[in-house]
Amino acid sequence: MLKVDGLDVAYGRILAVSEVDLEIADGEVVALLGPSGCGKSTLLRAIAGLERPTTGTISWNGTDLAGIPIHRRGFGLVFQDGQLFPHRDVAGNVSFGLRMPATQQPPPTLGGGPVASLSAEGAGNEGRRGGLWITGRGGESLGIAARVDEMLELVGLSGYGGRRVTELSGGEQQRVALARALAPHPRLLLLDEPLSALDRALREQLAIDLARLLRESGSTALVVTHDHDEAFTLADRVAVMRAGRIVQVGKPDEVWRRPVDEATARFLGCDLFLDAHADNGVLNCEFGSAPVPWAPDGPVTAGLRPAALRVGDGPTEVTVTARVHRRDHVRLVVDTGGRRVDAVAGIADAPEVGARVRLVLAPDGVAVLSRRG
Ligand SMILES: Nc1ncnc2c1ncn2[C@@H]1O[C@H](COP(=O)(O)OP(=O)(O)OP(=O)(O)O)[C@@H](O)[C@H]1O
Numbered sequence: 288m289l290k291v292d293g294l295d296v297a298y299g300r301i302l303a304v305s306e307v308d309l310e311i312a313d314g315e316v317v318a319l320l321g322p323s324g325c326g327k328s329t330l331l332r333a334i335a336g337l338e339r340p341t342t343g344t345i346s347w348n349g350t351d352l353a354g355i356p357i358h359r360r361g362f363g364l365v366f367q368d369g370q371l372f373p374h375r376d377v378a379g380n381v382s383f384g385l386r387m388p389a390t391q392q393p394p395p396t397l398g399g400g401p402v403a404s405l406s407a408e409g410a411g412n413e414g415r416r417g418g419l420w421i422t423g424r425g426g427e428s429l430g431i432a433a434r435v436d437e438m439l440e441l442v443g444l445s446g447y448g449g450r451r452v453t454e455l456s457g458g459e460q461q462r463v464a465l466a467r468a469l470a471p472h473p474r475l476l477l478l479d480e481p482l483s484a485l486d487r488a489l490r491e492q493l494a495i496d497l498a499r500l501l502r503e504s505g506s507t508a509l510v511v512t513h514d515h516d517e518a519f520t521l522a523d524r525v526a527v528m529r530a531g532r533i534v535q536v537g538k539p540d541e542v543w544r545r546p547v548d549e550a551t552a553r554f555l556g557c558d559l560f561l562d563a564h565a566d567n568g569v570l571n572c573e574f575g576s577a578p579v580p581w582a583p584d585g586p587v588t589a590g591l592r593p594a595a596l597r598v599g600d601g602p603t604e605v606t607v608t609a610r611v612h613r614r615d616h617v618r619l620v621v622d623t624g625g626r627r628v629d630a631v632a633g634i635a636d637a638p639e640v641g642a643r644v645r646l647v648l649a650p651d652g653v654a655v656l657s658r659r660g
Pocket residue numbers: 298301302303321322323324325326327328329330513
């Protein structure tokens with residue numbers, strides 16, 4: 288289990304990480320989610336051993352990691368751009384960390400690019416020849432070549448071992464980076480924006496694949512991302528960071544439905560905040576009522592995402608002032624009588640600009656916050 292306790296990390300006078308407490312249980316995937324510059328990468332790098340904390344401790348199963356160098360922490364690292372070794376083929380990259388005991392592997396990278404002087408280079412323990420064995424997914428002993436094959440299969444790249452990494456697509460390169468990090472059974476996998484260099488469609492598909500293979504490999508992982516869809520796809524728990532601090536930790540649906548404050552709700556897509564009242568799981572606000580079982584009884588603030596207001600047969604009549612076609616719906620801007628708010632409509636029946644329509648409240652887009660002051 289990883290435990291971060293009262294952690295501060297400073298760059299000169301900039302306090303990038305402040306008073307962070309975080310635990311990651313064995314087999315758990317935690318996503319660190321927050322806007323650019325909030326300190327996510329710095330926290331990950333401190334856990335990896337790449338940054339030295341100013342205050343606080345990072346421990347693994349009760350052992351303080353201060354003074355334990357990066358390559359003895361037994362952690363696997365994957366960065367945004369994979370940082371594969373261009374002169375090695377796919378198998379050579381995946382086998383990279385398998386040539387010495389897991390706790391003594393240098394990381395594939397120190398963050399700024401591949402490490403040049405690695406002792407694994409040319410170590411010669413290729414497969415069964417060198418007598419070095421590693422446990423396979425089923426608990427059996429495998430030679431290096433067999434473990435590489437197993438990892439390539441896990442990431443959906445069976446048969447790619449002999450390919451040059453420079454001839455792979457971005458998505459394939461990230462899969463190789465992941466296979467390389469997973470091969471030596473790291474006790475913790477640290478992933479820093481592993482999908483952000485990819486285009487959107489590929490990112491969505493790979494996020495689903497990554498979630499599956501983290502589960503299948505039973506990995507304990509911390510994933511840094513600024514993309515909430517990615518965080519919610521991957522994580523058992525999400526830690527939301529802002530200005531160096533973790534402001535909320537919880538299961539994805541808890542964080543999504545009950546953000547701790549307005550800034551967190553805004554970061555998670557809410558752009559309209561209304562006084563509302565909940566009774567027995569039914570939320571009532573100026574746009575009508577909807578079953579919102581996560582709302583506690585009494586006065587609350589409802590944070591509405593665009594999808595919370597849909598064209599339908601509700602009490603409020605509005606005028607459409609703009610419409611934009613999105614992938615699977617139409618985004619509208621409507622005028623509610625002097626105020627512009629976002630709403631959505633189906634593609635088949637989206638109203639034209641200027642149309643008068645009614646809105647209904649859709650629970651899926653509703654977050655509930657404790658009532659403001
Ligand atoms: N090497 C450095 N020297 C000085 N300041 C740094 C350094 N690295 C990061 N910072 C600063 O520390 C703060 C946190 O940066 P960090 O990269 O951890 O944020 P982040 O949430 O990962 O952002 P992003 O998503 O943009 O990568 C920022 O204010 C950043 O400018």
